[in-house]
Amino acid sequence: MTDQRTETATAPRLLAVLVAIVTMFGALLADFVIPATADxxxxxxxxxxxxxxxxxxxxxxxxxxxxxxxxxxxxxxxGGRSRLWTACAVLAAPWLGMLGAILFPRTAIQDPEFDNPTIARLHPQLLLALILLTLLLVAVLLPARAIRRR
Structure with a gap:
């Protein structure tokens, strides 16, 4: 029989681990390794x-x-829950930074000589940032929801 506390503790951690892996390797791959985007x-x-x-x-x-x-x-x-929250805050920093960077004068999400396709009217980097921030928000809210249900 599965313990509900274990399930709810595991799902948020797995979401955060997924975001951590994307955060660790996403910029390296996109900005340096993958030819189409590294260019x-x-x-x-x-x-x-x-x-x-x-x-x-x-x-x-x-x-x-x-x-x-x-x-x-x-x-x-x-302190598992506080470590989860701290990890999610650390992971949110570069993605929130990307969203904040577009507010500065004379910045752009891409250079004008490149034409990247949009997905749902968003540049793929912005869409990725929003998806990952949403996953982090879910990871933080899942344990709180489980506690309220008890």
């Missing part, structure tokens, strides 16, 4: 070295934040 970022000859520096900084930062979140999620002992 728009680190392999874009039109980008000055300082712009590439900041993209590389984002890649490393995302990897580190995902790693910190995974360490929090893998830890055992007391």
């Amino acid at each position: 728009q970022h680190m392999r874009n000859d039109a980008w000055p070295p300082h712009a590439k520096f900041h993209d590389a900084q984002y890649i490393v930062m995302s990897f580190l934040l995902g790693g910190v979140a995974l360490a929090l999620l893998a830890a055992r002992g007391g």
Whole structure:
């Protein structure tokens, strides 16, 4: 027989682990490895070295934040719910940062020479950010809902 507390504790952690893995490897793959998207970022000859520096900084930062979140999620002992919340907050930082970056003057989600398809009228990066932030919100709300049901 399955313990309901174990199920609700596992589902949020699995959602957060999924987001952590995407956070760790997403920017590296998209901005540096996958040719179609790397050509728009680190392999874009039109980008000055300082712009590439900041993209590389984002890649490393995302990897580190995902790693910190995974360490929090893998830890055992007391404070599991607070570790989950902390991990979700850490994971939300780069995705909220992406959404906040478009509010700055003279920024754009893509360079004008590239034509990326949209999905539901959103640039794929923005859609991914919204999906991952939604998963983190669900991960945080699931344990609270289970506690209220008891």
